Amino acid sequence: TLDGRRFLVDPGTYCYACAGKEREWFRGTSAHNTLRVDNLDQAVPEGPFAWSSIPHANAETWLNGQTFDFFVGSHDGYRRLSDPVLHRRSVFHVKGGFWFVRDVAEGHGKHLLESFWHFAPELEVTEEHGIILAKASATDISTERACLALFSDRNSAWTTEITEGSVSPAYGSKQAAPVVRASANATLPEDFGVLLLPMTGVADAGAFAALGESSVSGVRGYRYQTLQTTEFLFFAQHNSPWECGPWASDSKLLYCKLERGRFTHVIMVSGSF
Numbered sequence: 603t604l605d606g607r608r609f610l611v612d613p614g615t616y617c618y619a620c621a622g623k624e625r626e627w628f629r630g631t632s633a634h635n636t637l638r639v640d641n642l643d644q645a646v647p648e649g650p651f652a653w654s655s656i657p658h659a660n661a662e663t664w665l666n667g668q669t670f671d672f673f674v675g676s677h678d679g680y681r682r683l684s685d686p687v688l689h690r691r692s693v694f695h696v697k698g699g700f701w702f703v704r705d706v707a708e709g710h711g712k713h714l715l716e717s718f719w720h721f722a723p724e725l726e727v728t729e730e731h732g733i734i735l736a737k738a739s740a741t742d743i744s745t746e747r748a749c750l751a752l753f754s755d756r757n758s759a760w761t762t763e764i765t766e767g768s769v770s771p772a773y774g775s776k777q778a779a780p781v782v783r784a785s786a787n788a789t790l791p792e793d794f795g796v797l798l799l800p801m802t803g804v805a806d807a808g809a810f811a812a813l814g815e816s817s818v819s820g821v822r823g824y825r826y827q828t829l830q831t832t833e834f835l836f837f838a839q840h841n842s843p844w845e846c847g848p849w850a851s852d853s854k855l856l857y858c859k860l861e862r863g864r865f866t867h868v869i870m871v872s873g874s875f
Contacts, residue, residue, distance in 0.1 A: 604800050605748040608722040609736055610635055613779070614770035618650055625650050628770060631718075637705045637794075638716045639687050644679035655682060662690075663854075663871075670869050671695040672855060685711035687790065692837060694855065696867075700826065701798040702835060709790040717760075717794055719752065719782040723769050727780035732756045733807055734764070734782050752782060753797040753810035753826070760786040760794055795824055814846040821846050834858045841872055851875060 603609060612635075616628045626647055631638040638644075646655035657679030665672040673693045680687035687709040694702045707715055719734075721727050727736045734752035754762060767781035784794065797810050813823030813834075821844040823836045836856040838844050843852045853873020859866050 604750055607738060607748060609725065609750045611720055611722050611769060611779070613720055613768060615773065616768070616770035616776050617774055624776075628768075632716070633718075633720070633767070635719055636717075637689050637691070637707065638718065639680045639689070639707060640683065640714050641716075642680070642683075644677060644689075646682075655679070665871065667869070669697050669867070670857070671697070672871060680709075685709055685713065685790075687713060692855075694835065694857070696833075696857070696859075696869075699799075700833075702795065702824070703798065704793060704795040704822075704837060706793045707788070707790050712787060712789045713792075715786050715788055715792060715794070717784040717796070719784075719796075720767055720769070721780045721782070723771075723777050723779040725780060727764050727782065729762075729764060731807070734762065735801075736780070749801045751799045751801050751807060753799065753808075754784060755795065755810065755812040755824075758786070758794070758812060759788060760784050793822055795822075797824070797826055799826075819846065820844055823847070823849065830861060832860045834860075 613628055613633050616624050618625065627633055631643045644657050645653045648654040657677040659675060659677040661675050663672060663674035676688055676690040678688060680689060687707050690706045690708060692704040705717060721736050724739055725736045726739050727734065735749055737749040754760060762782060762784045765781045765783050766778050768776045769779040770776045795812060808826055808828035810826045813825055814821055820839040821836055823834060823846045826833045836846060836849065838854050841852060841854060851873050852875060853870045855871040856873065857869040
């Protein structure tokens with residue numbers, strides 16, 4: 603939520619016994635804000651209420667700091683594939699600033715990866731200069747037009763499109779709602795990072811880019827830059843020394859903020875330098 607208004611949502615249930623495929627869709631992976639592999643659901647449904655395959659989920663890291671939150675979790679729902687895939691998601695939040703969500707598909711072989719972002723029906727979702735913008739409808743005069751920007755690396759192999767899904771506000775009722783779908787046919791391991799930023803306008807939206815190759819060096823970096831500030835975020839696979847461009851550390855997560863070229867904020871998780 604942003605300023606008391608829903609932005610990213612769970613589409614709901616809609617029905618328990620439906621003549622069509624609505625029950626399966628509303629509880630499927632593509633109906634949630636997460637990653638789907640090879641057009642398959644994380645769990646395999648068996649009838650309207652049961653499952654024949656239930657993933658094991660694991661909370662690997664959960665830190666609540668004074669200036670940040672950091673969570674890492676994984677599930678093995680796609681280990682059942684002939685080329686098994688482990689999905690790991692990291693969520694990093696700078697309090698008062700952005701949210702960053704990074705999905706990693708670990709495994710081998712080539713797979714179709716899709717990342718879904720479901721928005722509330724009353725929002726307008728557009729793309730401007732490669733940035734996804736979600737804001738209250740222009741016809742809604744009850745609130746200022748708070749805006750949520752969704753940044754992804756424009757130089758990656760992932761493509762992003764705005765499509766249409768459904769949201770069920772009450773049992774037996776559904777309505778159309780905007781969905782952002784990012785996808786790539788990728789050889790694993792593969793990662794995809796999304797920066798979510800509350801904004802009031804796009805005059806200085808800034809630029810976002812990925813740095814380094816996580817599958818090669820064991821570290822993936824990201825940079826978000828505006829006219830006044832530059833923020834770096836690095837994720838490492840192991841607690842061992844790594845380098846990414848001019849940066850070097852041994853931390854699992856490193857965040858640095860520079861204002862006019864001077865350090866103003868540093869966060870290091872499980873590191874010594």
